[in-house]
Amino acid sequence: MPSPQPTQVQRVRSTPALGQDSRAPSRTRRPGHAPRPVVADVLGGLAGLGFGLTMALVLINETSGSLASPGGWYTVAGRLTGFLGSYLMLIMVFLIARIPWLERAVGQDQLVRWHRRIGGWPIVLIALHIVFVTLGYSKVDGVSWVKQMNTFIFHYPDILASLVGFALLVMVGVTSYRTVRRRQAYETWWVVHLYTYLALALAFAHQVVTGYAFLHHPLAKSFWIALWALGAISIAAFRFALPLLRNLRYQLRVVSVDEEVPGVFSIVLSGNRLSSLAVSGGQFFQWRFLTKGLWWQAHPYSLSALPNPPFVRITIKDLGDHSGSVAHLRPGTRVFAEGPYGTFTHHQRVTNRVVLIGAGVGITPLRAILEDLPSNVHTTVVTRGSAENDLIHREEIAALVAQRGGVLHELVGSRQRVKLDSASIRRLVPQISSSDVYICGPAAFTDHMANTVARLGVARERLHSEVFAF
Numbered sequence: 001m002p003s004p005q006p007t008q009v010q011r012v013r014s015t016p017a018l019g020q021d022s023r024a025p026s027r028t029r030r031p032g033h034a035p036r037p038v039v040a041d042v043l044g045g046l047a048g049l050g051f052g053l054t055m056a057l058v059l060i061n062e063t064s065g066s067l068a069s070p071g072g073w074y075t076v077a078g079r080l081t082g083f084l085g086s087y088l089m090l091i092m093v094f095l096i097a098r099i100p101w102l103e104r105a106v107g108q109d110q111l112v113r114w115h116r117r118i119g120g121w122p123i124v125l126i127a128l129h130i131v132f133v134t135l136g137y138s139k140v141d142g143v144s145w146v147k148q149m150n151t152f153i154f155h156y157p158d159i160l161a162s163l164v165g166f167a168l169l170v171m172v173g174v175t176s177y178r179t180v181r182r183r184q185a186y187e188t189w190w191v192v193h194l195y196t197y198l199a200l201a202l203a204f205a206h207q208v209v210t211g212y213a214f215l216h217h218p219l220a221k222s223f224w225i226a227l228w229a230l231g232a233i234s235i236a237a238f239r240f241a242l243p244l245l246r247n248l249r250y251q252l253r254v255v256s257v258d259e260e261v262p263g264v265f266s267i268v269l270s271g272n273r274l275s276s277l278a279v280s281g282g283q284f285f286q287w288r289f290l291t292k293g294l295w296w297q298a299h300p301y302s303l304s305a306l307p308n309p310p311f312v313r314i315t316i317k318d319l320g321d322h323s324g325s326v327a328h329l330r331p332g333t334r335v336f337a338e339g340p341y342g343t344f345t346h347h348q349r350v351t352n353r354v355v356l357i358g359a360g361v362g363i364t365p366l367r368a369i370l371e372d373l374p375s376n377v378h379t380t381v382v383t384r385g386s387a388e389n390d391l392i393h394r395e396e397i398a399a400l401v402a403q404r405g406g407v408l409h410e411l412v413g414s415r416q417r418v419k420l421d422s423a424s425i426r427r428l429v430p431q432i433s434s435s436d437v438y439i440c441g442p443a444a445f446t447d448h449m450a451n452t453v454a455r456l457g458v459a460r461e462r463l464h465s466e467v468f469a470f
Contacts, residue, residue: 032280032340032372033104034347040105047091050227054087055080057220071139078132085125086207089169089200090231092118097234098341100242107343109466116176123173126166126203158206165202168195190297197235204228243338249273252335254289255311257327261389263318264361265327266304269335274309278340280347281306281372282365282438282466285339287314294325298338302365302466304393306372315392317361344466346373349436351462353377355429357449359384360392362441365466367393369438370400379406380429384420384445388412422452433457439465 058080066072094102095115103111138148152159174180175192207224208214214221250271258266284302288295304315316326346354346369354377358366363383373379381401385391391410401408409428411418425432437458439449446465453463 030276030278032278032283032345032347035104035106035343036101037105039101043102043105047094051084051087053223054083057217057224058083061217069140071136073136074132074139075136078129078134078136081125081132082129082207085122085129086203088118088122088125089203090227092122093200093231094234097231098238098338099234100238103341104343108341109344119173119176123169126169130163130166156210158202158209161202162206165199165206168199168202172196172199239338243336247336250277250337252312252337254329254331254333254335256331257329259327260315260392264315264392265318266313266315267326267329268311268313270310271312272310274307274312277307277312279303279307280340280345281368281370282344282346283340283342284365285314285337285341288336288338289326289329290334290336291329298336300341302342303340303368304364305368305396315361315364342466344438344440344464345369346377348464349377349462351434351436353431353435355380355382355432355435355437355453357382357384357437357439357441357453359441359445360390362445362466363392363397366438366440367397367400370397373404375404377404379404380409380435381406382409382411382420382425382428384411384441386412386414420449420452422455425452426456436462436464439463 058076062076067076092115095111095118098108134145134148134152137152138145141148141151143151153163154160172193172195175184175189181189208221214224250273252269252271255268255270258268260266282302284300286298287301288298301314301316303312305313318327344365354373356366356370356379358381366381370379370381379401381397383391383394383397388394391397391412394410398408411420411424429435432453433456435458437453439446439453441449450463450465454460
């Protein structure tokens with residue numbers, strides 16, 4: 001039997017973006033914000049300045065005499081590692097605070113990568129802080145480190161609480177490692193990470209009460225308290241207050257749940273004043289469905305079409321307890337959404353030639369990007385699936401491609417029989433090296449395609465990807 005061949009499809013069909021014509025939605029909507037990279041540069045500079053000031057808080061209190069005293073170097077090293085570890089924890093909080101200006105500048109994907117890259121260092125530094133300070137004080141008192149630790153726990157204020165906070169940080173850190181994370185449900189990972197806030201609160205109390213750097217420097221103490229207060233305010237404002245205000249405005253509710261292909265469902269929502277919602281194709285929201293068993297957890301899903309006020313649509317594949325439960329949502333169910341997030345949008349492109357490559361449910365944000373691209377952009381779409389049913393929103397994508405005079409390639413068949421490698425990509429998209437390339441799909445597919453197109457000459461700044469993983 002001959003191998004299935006990729007097909008170039010140019011079908012034209014008038015398809016409403018979000019559902020049936022009978023809804024007669026308005027097409028008026030507010031375009032998404034363009035990224036402003038200068039914001040990230042400014043905030044990065046401030047973070048570096050804060051790091052230097054944190055080191056200064058410790059070092060200005062030390063003299064040659066204190067270093068020469070018994071355990072002096074241990075004690076200074078302990079104070080320095082403690083403050084630097086705490087500062088890096090605070091930076092991690094800012095990275096996940098969903099500050100709109102920062103998120104628009106670099107995107108939540110990049111912020112999460114930075115968050116994970118920093119992640120292990122605070123735990124290591126705080127562990128060293130515990131070891132060094134214990135050794136330093138034991139030298140001063142002339143006792144064993146075991147006895148000194150016992151003294152800390154039972155006779156120093158807030159030490160026991162801070163150790164509990166450190167244990168919580170270790171627990172969160174362990175569950176964040178890739179090999180461990182892959183074995184967890186998203187719901188478990190999310191709940192465990194909530195303990196980070198408790199750990200930070202316990203650590204802050206310890207720093208303020210027993211911090212040697214603050215004993216004779218009220219200005220330094222005020223600086224540190226203000227820094228942590230800013231972190232707390234950012235979390236309260238951007239992760240709680242702002243989403244709450246927006247949802248009181250939009251009042252989203254489920255209109256319908258439709259099975260696109262087996263195991264993949266589109267949820268159409270309606271709301272108030274959605275024409276004022278600034279969002280770009282390719283962005284996602286954190287969705288919380290206010291029904292039994294789902295209200296307490298939020299999950300990230302991309303829009304599968306641009307908002308069509310008063311409607312908006314997401315498309316979800318059944319991959320777990322939460323995504324499987326959405327198939328049973330009833331019309332009228334209230335929905336709480338946080339966002340939009342992400343820079344996987346047409347704003348990232350640097351050319352007027354775009355290639356969209358998607359597989360599985362990763363096709364859905366590409367469908368929204370396709371709808372959002374300016375009319376003067378030449379577009380080639382490559383979708384990949386083991387069977388035709390895997391090509392989600394197939395007819396809609398074909399219609400959008402045809403309307404803009406683009407090219408659509410559908411590759412259907414097993415990976416062994418229908419390959420998507422350098423040779424096939426070069427054949428399907430001869431001008432790929434001079435194009436912006438957007439890739440979305442499972443992690444393995446995205447990594448493979450990113451490496452493939454890079455070998456074909458696509459520059460780093462023209463390669464844009466998003467992985468469906470937490």
